[in-house]
Amino acid sequence: MSYDVIDRLVRPANPVPDPRMLEPVEISVPHVRRRDEMDTRVDIDQVEETKSRGPWVGIAAAVVLLVGALALFLMTDDSDVAAPATPVETANAYLERYAAFDVDGVEAMLAENATVLPWEAYEPNRDWRNDVRYLEAAGFQLMVDQCTELPASSLGVRVNCPYEVHGLGSDQIGEGPFGGSVFRLVIEDGLVVSSDMGFDFSEFSGTMWFPFQSWIKENHSADFAAMYVHEGLSRQTDAAIALWKQHVAEYVEYVTNPPATTLPVEGAAPPELAGTWRGRSETGEMVTVGFDGTQISVNIPEITGFVLEAEISDDGILIPATPDTGMASTPGSQCSIDRQFTWSVEGDELTLTEVVEDTCVTRGYLAGIAFSKLPS
Amino acid sequence: MHTVSPLRQRRFEELYERHLLEVFAYCVRRIGGSEAADACSETFLVAWRRLDDLPEPPETLPYLYGIARRVISNHARSLRRRGRLDARLASLGVTTAPDPSLLVVQRDGDQEIVAAVRKLKPKDREIVMLYAWEDLPRDTIAEMMGMTRSAIDQRIHRANQRLARILQPHGYSTPPIAQEGGT
Numbered sequence: 001m002s003y004d005v006i007d008r009l010v011r012p013a014n015p016v017p018d019p020r021m022l023e024p025v026e027i028s029v030p031h032v033r034r035r036d037e038m039d040t041r042v043d044i045d046q047v048e049e050t051k052s053r054g055p056w057v058g059i060a061a062a063v064v065l066l067v068g069a070l071a072l073f074l075m076t077d078d079s080d081v082a083a084p085a086t087p088v089e090t091a092n093a094y095l096e097r098y099a100a101f102d103v104d105g106v107e108a109m110l111a112e113n114a115t116v117l118p119w120e121a122y123e124p125n126r127d128w129r130n131d132v133r134y135l136e137a138a139g140f141q142l143m144v145d146q147c148t149e150l151p152a153s154s155l156g157v158r159v160n161c162p163y164e165v166h167g168l169g170s171d172q173i174g175e176g177p178f179g180g181s182v183f184r185l186v187i188e189d190g191l192v193v194s195s196d197m198g199f200d201f202s203e204f205s206g207t208m209w210f211p212f213q214s215w216i217k218e219n220h221s222a223d224f225a226a227m228y229v230h231e232g233l234s235r236q237t238d239a240a241i242a243l244w245k246q247h248v249a250e251y252v253e254y255v256t257n258p259p260a261t262t263l264p265v266e267g268a269a270p271p272e273l274a275g276t277w278r279g280r281s282e283t284g285e286m287v288t289v290g291f292d293g294t295q296i297s298v299n300i301p302e303i304t305g306f307v308l309e310a311e312i313s314d315d316g317i318l319i320p321a322t323p324d325t326g327m328a329s330t331p332g333s334q335c336s337i338d339r340q341f342t343w344s345v346e347g348d349e350l351t352l353t354e355v356v357e358d359t360c361v362t363r364g365y366l367a368g369i370a371f372s373k374l375p376s
Numbered sequence: 377m378h379t380v381s382p383l384r385q386r387r388f389e390e391l392y393e394r395h396l397l398e399v400f401a402y403c404v405r406r407i408g409g410s411e412a413a414d415a416c417s418e419t420f421l422v423a424w425r426r427l428d429d430l431p432e433p434p435e436t437l438p439y440l441y442g443i444a445r446r447v448i449s450n451h452a453r454s455l456r457r458r459g460r461l462d463a464r465l466a467s468l469g470v471t472t473a474p475d476p477s478l479l480v481v482q483r484d485g486d487q488e489i490v491a492a493v494r495k496l497k498p499k500d501r502e503i504v505m506l507y508a509w510e511d512l513p514r515d516t517i518a519e520m521m522g523m524t525r526s527a528i529d530q531r532i533h534r535a536n537q538r539l540a541r542i543l544q545p546h547g548y549s550t551p552p553i554a555q556e557g558g559t
Binding site: 005007009012013014016022085112189190 | 486
C-alpha cells in the first residue's frame with residue numbers, strides 16, 4: 001500500500017534522518033568508574049571547533065551531557081552501583097514529600113493524569129493540593145510505616161504503605177497517634193499513577209475531630225461555617241485553612257493549659273492530688289483536673305462553662321461550693337442532689353467517687369473517670 | 377546502594393551503546409534537542425530498572441521507543457508548566473531561549489510539513505512518525521501501540537488523506553486521493 005503524502009513529503013522531512021548525525025563528537029558508553037575518575041565535562045574547545053557544522057552541535061553537546069548524566073547515575077566503584085528506585089523506594093520518596101506537605105514535590109512524582117485521592121476522598125472533586133495544605137495547617141503528621149509491594153496489576157506495581165497520624169494537635173494534648181490508615185499507591189516507571197490516602201477515621205473522629213468541632217462551636221461559632229462544609233467535612237479555601245491553623249493552635253493551648261478557677265477552700269489539697277490529671281468521661285469527653293495548692297480547676301473543652309467549684313474538707317471530701325444539681329436542674333424534676341466526691345490516688349491514677357445524697361442520679365459526670373497524672 | 381552484578385551492568389552498557397542514538401533521535405523528532413536529552417536520559421533510567429523485562433532484539437528498540445513515548449508524555453506537562461513560566465517572564469520583558477526543535481528542521485519547507493504532522497491527532501501522529509521517521513514495520517507499530525495491523529493501516533491511510541488536505545493550500549502538489557485505491 002502506498003501512502004504518497006507520507007512517503008513523498010513526510011518521510012524526507014524527518015528532522016533526524018540519520019541518528020548518526022547526532023554523533024559529531026565521540027560518544028561512548030560510560031564506563032562505571034569512581035566519581036572522582038569520571039570526566040563529565042563538555043570539551044568547550046571541541047564544541048567551538050564544531051560550531052560551523054550546523055545546528056547539530058547543540059544536540060551533540062546535549063548528548064555529551066546525557067552521557068555525563070548517565071555516568072553520574074551509575075557512579076560507583078567496581079563492585080557497587082547506585083541502582084535506581086524500586087517501586088517501594090519510589091513510594092517512600094513520594095510519601096516523604098507528602099508527609100513534608102511538599103505540594104510541588106508530590107506533583108513532580110505524579111504521572112500525567114495521575115489519580116490522587118486525598119484524606120477526605122469520600123467527597124468528590126476535592127483538590128489534593130488544597131488537602132495537603134489543609135493537613136499541614138491543621139497540625140497533621142503522617143508517620144509512614146514499611147511499604148509493601150503487592151502483585152502487579154495491569155496498571156502498574158501496587159505498593160501499600162500503612163501509616164499513623166497525629167492531627168488537630170493530638171500529639172501535643174496526649175492523644176494518638178491514630179493507626180489503621182494505608183496509602184495505596186500504584187507506581188509505574190518511577191512515577192505515581194494512583195495515590196489513595198486511605199485514611200481511617202474511626203478512632204480519630206471520636207477522639208479529635210468532633211471534640212475539636214464542639215470546641216469551635218462553643219468558642220468560635222462565627223468561624224464554623226468558614227471552616228466546615230458540614231460537620232463531617234472541612235472547608236479548604238485559603239481563608240478556611242488560615243482559620244484551621246489558628247484555631248488548632250488555640251485548642252491545643254486551651255486543652256494543655258486550662259484556665260484555672262480560683263476556689264474558696266477550707267484546706268490545701270493533699271500533696272497526693274497536686275498536679276494536673278487527665279481522663280476521659282464515659283461519654284468520650286476529655287477532662288482535665290488541676291490541683292495546685294488551694295486551687296482546683298476542671299476543664300472540659302467540649303463542655304464550655306463547666307466549672308466544678310469545690311472545697312476540700314478536713315476529712316478530704318471534695319465539696320462543691322455551688323451545689324451541682326445535676327438532673328435536678330431539669331424543669332419539673334423533684335430531684336435534688338448535693339454532690340460530694342471522695343478521692344483516691346493509686347500511683348499515677350486518680351479516681352473520684354461521688355457521694356450521692358439523692359438517688360435520682362446515681363452517678364455524676366466526673367465519677368468513675370480514671371485520671372492519669374500528667375508529667376509536671 | 378545495591379550491589380549490581382557485572383553481567384547486568386554489561387548488558388545495560390550494550391543496550392545503551394546500541395540504542396542511545398536511535399532513542400535520542402526519537403526524542404529529538406518529537407520534542408527537540410535540549411528536552412530530548414532529558415527524555416532520553418529518563419528513558420534509559422527506566423530501561424535500567426526494567427532491564428530484566430527488556431525483550432530480546434529485534435523487539436528491544438520498539439520497547440525502548442515505547443518507554444520514551446511515555447516519558448515524553450510525562451515531560452509534556454512540565455513543558456506546559458515551563459511555557460507558563462516563559463509567558464510570565466515575557467510579560468516582565470525577559471526573553472527565554474528559542475525552542476530548540478525549531479533548529480533541527482534543516483530544509484526550507486520542511487517546517488510546514490512537520491507542522492502539518494503535528495496537527496494530526498496524537499495517536500495518528502505517533503503512528504505516522506514511527507512509520508515515516510523511525511521506519512518501523514507496520515506489524516511492529518501495531519504491537520507497540522496495542523492495535524491490530526489493519527487498524528494501523530487505516531490510521532496511516534486516514535493521516536495520509538488529512539496531510540494531503542492540510543498541505544495542498546501550501547502549494548504542495550499531491551496526487552489525487554483516488555489513486556490511493558490503486559488502478
